[in-house]
Amino acid sequence: MDLLSRALRSVKPSPTLAIIAKAAELRAEGRDVIGLGAGEPDFDTPDHIKEAAIAAIRRGDTKYTKADGTPELKAAVIEKFKRENGLDYTPDQVIISNGGKHVIINALMSTINPGDEVLIPRPYWVSYPDMVIIAGGVPRFIDSTLESGLKVTPQALEAAITPKTKWLIFNSPSNPSGAAYSRDEIRALADVLVRHPHVYVMSDDMYEHITYGGFEFTTLAQVAPELYDRVLTMNGVSKAYAMTGWRIGYAGGPKTIVRTMAKLQSQTTSNPCSISQAAALEALSGPQDFIAERARAFEERRDLVVGMLNEADGITCPMPDGAFYVYPSIAGVIGKRTPEGKVIESDLDFSTFLLEHQSVAAVHGEAFGLSPHFRVSYATSVAILTEACTRIQKACAALS
Numbered sequence: 157m158d159l160l161s162r163a164l165r166s167v168k169p170s171p172t173l174a175i176i177a178k179a180a181e182l183r184a185e186g187r188d189v190i191g192l193g194a195g196e197p198d199f200d201t202p203d204h205i206k207e208a209a210i211a212a213i214r215r216g217d218t219k220y221t222k223a224d225g226t227p228e229l230k231a232a233v234i235e236k237f238k239r240e241n242g243l244d245y246t247p248d249q250v251i252i253s254n255g256g257k258h259v260i261i262n263a264l265m266s267t268i269n270p271g272d273e274v275l276i277p278r279p280y281w282v283s284y285p286d287m288v289i290i291a292g293g294v295p296r297f298i299d300s301t302l303e304s305g306l307k308v309t310p311q312a313l314e315a316a317i318t319p320k321t322k323w324l325i326f327n328s329p330s331n332p333s334g335a336a337y338s339r340d341e342i343r344a345l346a347d348v349l350v351r352h353p354h355v356y357v358m359s360d361d362m363y364e365h366i367t368y369g370g371f372e373f374t375t376l377a378q379v380a381p382e383l384y385d386r387v388l389t390m391n392g393v394s395k396a397y398a399m400t401g402w403r404i405g406y407a408g409g410p411k412t413i414v415r416t417m418a419k420l421q422s423q424t425t426s427n428p429c430s431i432s433q434a435a436a437l438e439a440l441s442g443p444q445d446f447i448a449e450r451a452r453a454f455e456e457r458r459d460l461v462v463g464m465l466n467e468a469d470g471i472t473c474p475m476p477d478g479a480f481y482v483y484p485s486i487a488g489v490i491g492k493r494t495p496e497g498k499v500i501e502s503d504l505d506f507s508t509f510l511l512e513h514q515s516v517a518a519v520h521g522e523a524f525g526l527s528p529h530f531r532v533s534y535a536t537s538v539a540i541l542t543e544a545c546t547r548i549q550k551a552c553a554a555l556s
């Protein structure tokens with residue numbers, strides 16, 4: 157008898173850990189390593205949200221809540237979906253979970269049967285394929301190109317759908333590329349999905365509020381109301397409200413799926429932290445103006461990073477419309493030699509060289525399913541980003 161679960165055997169630990177471990181090793185040797193791997197805003201949770209949590213503790217909101225979330229937070233989520241996305245949900249179509257990640261695994265575990273396929277556009281957020289495997293499904297990938305702005309085309313989506321396709325996981329703005337789909341681009345994908353009524357869509361809207369230059373965020377169920385019964389719209393407070401550690405995510409969608417997710421959650425984690433739920437209630441229903449201010453700060457950093465990376469020899473960096481990542485191509489450095497004579501054959505070679513040569517830690521593209529690229533998170537200060545990009549330019553100039 158196997159000790160370990162067969163499903164878990166093919167699940168990789170987070171690929172970012174190798175770079176983080178190497179960066180920690182170099183720091184311990186006294187090197188001044190700059191980390192560009194952070195998947196979280198560097199801003200703090202706003203004070204009014206923290207105060208709401210403190211008040212919840214003082215009030216004694218320290219007990220179990222309903223397993224799928226407090227009625228008050230569900231009401232705030234329903235109001236948010238209506239206000240910001242024009243979507244109508246009833247309380248039994250809404251669930252509150254322990255972060256956005258928990259929403260996704262709940263949804264997959266609630267719906268996947270062995271052999272069901274889940275379509276994942278590449279480059280993807282690292283956890284999607286592994287979560288599909290944990291749930292017993294088969295990840296299938298849809299490629300994108302620099303020419304298409306690292307977005308999937310309707311043709312590529314059409315070609316990827318099979319009778320076994322259960323879900324498409326759709327993430328805009330994207331981690332890791334920052335690519336964001338316009339209303340027209342979403343409509344064109346929806347036209348394909350309308351022709352395949354067995355395909356459900358998980359719309360991962362985690363970066364909804366981090367968009368730039370007048371980009372208009374829209375979500376699938378809003379753009380294509382005829383798909384409403386097949387879309388799970390998921391979101392959370394982690395990125396928009398700088399609340400990654402509080403662990404609150406939520407979703408609205410088809411009642412049968414959401415009720416099954418609630419059943420699973422009731423038998424596994426029970427409710428998300430009662431105090432975090434009180435904080436998330438304040439986040440969603442309190443003042444919202446700081447969100448746009450923070451997005452402007454991210455935009456300034458994006459412009460700086462894209463400009464400086466495009467000046468580095470061999471790097472081509474698209475200008476993304478959202479999130480706080482860029483995903484430059486390093487096709488122009490593949491085949492070049494380091495001063496020590498080692499040929500850069502892959503994006504892992506490049507990330508390793510960057511770390512060893514210039515003490516900059518960034519995750520290689522293979523971890524996100526599309527090479528040769530690397531991901532830079534610009535959720536850090538302008539001063540640090542300027543220094544990091546200068547070092548990347550020096551690293552590229554050292555290759556011949």
Ligand code: PLP
Nearest residue numbers: 195255256257281331362392394
């Ligand atoms: N979806 C995407 C695209 C993400 O980048 C992340 C976090 O990095 C999540 C979901 C999960 O968010 P949470 O921290 O709320 O679990």
